[in-house]
Amino acid sequence: MGIEKSKIAVLCNYELLPERVGGMDAFFWEFDKKCKEANIEVDWFFPNGATHGDYQLWTIKYNTSKSIESFFLETLAQPETDYTHIITHFLELCTPFFKQVKQLSKATMIAVDHNPRPLEGYPVIKRIKKRIKGLLYSRYIDLFIGVSEYTVKELLKDFGKQILPKTQVIYNGIDIQEIETRITRAIEKPTFLTASHLRHSKGIQDLIHAVAILPETIKKELKIDVFGDGPYKMELESLVSVLKLEHCFNFKGSTAQLKSLYGNYDYMLQPTYMECFSLSILESLAANVPVITTNVGGNEEAITNNENGYIFEAANIKQLSDLLQEIYLGNKIITKNTRNLIEDRFTIDKMVINYLKLLS
Numbered sequence: 001m002g003i004e005k006s007k008i009a010v011l012c013n014y015e016l017l018p019e020r021v022g023g024m025d026a027f028f029w030e031f032d033k034k035c036k037e038a039n040i041e042v043d044w045f046f047p048n049g050a051t052h053g054d055y056q057l058w059t060i061k062y063n064t065s066k067s068i069e070s071f072f073l074e075t076l077a078q079p080e081t082d083y084t085h086i087i088t089h090f091l092e093l094c095t096p097f098f099k100q101v102k103q104l105s106k107a108t109m110i111a112v113d114h115n116p117r118p119l120e121g122y123p124v125i126k127r128i129k130k131r132i133k134g135l136l137y138s139r140y141i142d143l144f145i146g147v148s149e150y151t152v153k154e155l156l157k158d159f160g161k162q163i164l165p166k167t168q169v170i171y172n173g174i175d176i177q178e179i180e181t182r183i184t185r186a187i188e189k190p191t192f193l194t195a196s197h198l199r200h201s202k203g204i205q206d207l208i209h210a211v212a213i214l215p216e217t218i219k220k221e222l223k224i225d226v227f228g229d230g231p232y233k234m235e236l237e238s239l240v241s242v243l244k245l246e247h248c249f250n251f252k253g254s255t256a257q258l259k260s261l262y263g264n265y266d267y268m269l270q271p272t273y274m275e276c277f278s279l280s281i282l283e284s285l286a287a288n289v290p291v292i293t294t295n296v297g298g299n300e301e302a303i304t305n306n307e308n309g310y311i312f313e314a315a316n317i318k319q320l321s322d323l324l325q326e327i328y329l330g331n332k333i334i335t336k337n338t339r340n341l342i343e344d345r346f347t348i349d350k351m352v353i354n355y356l357k358l359l360s
Helices: 023-037 053-057 068-076 096-104 124-140 149-159 161-166 204-212 233-242 258-264 279-286 317-328 339-345 348-357
Strands: 006-012 040-045 085-089 108-113 143-146 167-169 192-195 224-227 249-253 267-270 291-294 309-312
Touching (some): 006 023, 006 068, 023 053, 096 108, 124 149, 143 149, 143 161, 149 161, 192 279, 204 317, 258 279, 267 279, 309 317
Parallel strands (some): 192 224, 224 249, 291 309
């Protein structure tokens, strides 16, 4: 599958950190492996170098003193540089950079959008600026990839309907072989985890407030393990302390072993305000752990309410609290094996195959 002796460039504004190895790292490793098998050479451009995991086998191109865009343009200007395809991940879309690339290369330009949008949408001025950028620079992008149907809708909203003929969805996928599966699920007094980067937009503060208004009998027993780290951690810990909920919340920090830990719990909580298509939701479902999450982004493309999880309105603390109470008391329970959906639709193998098809 692939083009004989083809060479592609993949630009990822994604810092490579050994303490934060996630689903995208697994995708990059598998994609590179399959490209080599298809006789496709890949030049990878990241903000930094790395030697953990499969990165130790690569020669990563980077310059820490320059942006990926400016460094890549310098590389592209070299006479021996010739690519058939250029793929961008986590780069701002519809900027002058894409026009500059097209002036230097005849490569097919593929831009992947992983970016979640604010709950209330962008401010008016930013929306106008994005629409202008779409009119000026969308013509230099040959294909827009959204990681969910939600993302494609937002791309059209951002840059204009003229990009519709060249938009496509490729869902994120995960390596299910690495995820241990929970066999049984408690009906009453289930266990909970949340796995998230700790920033305001992830809504963990809403979860804390939701627990605070639960009946005292439940609060005395309820335990929620919080995996992850981030700039909002101190505020969250302070809120837990102010509301006297230290016995309910256990901040466990980041861990590279999370995939083996999902199966220790009955439900995952993700009260996020903004999401494109969450890999942690997929990982939890693959562990046969239903997800309680909000109606934002691509969440409802993976979660069907009352089947493999529960959906509540983002920022609705009372609704979340009521839902927690019903689940904890055993009045609501998910009996379905949630792993089946992931095996059918959201594996990393499917994701890689779909990206390789773009190169044929």
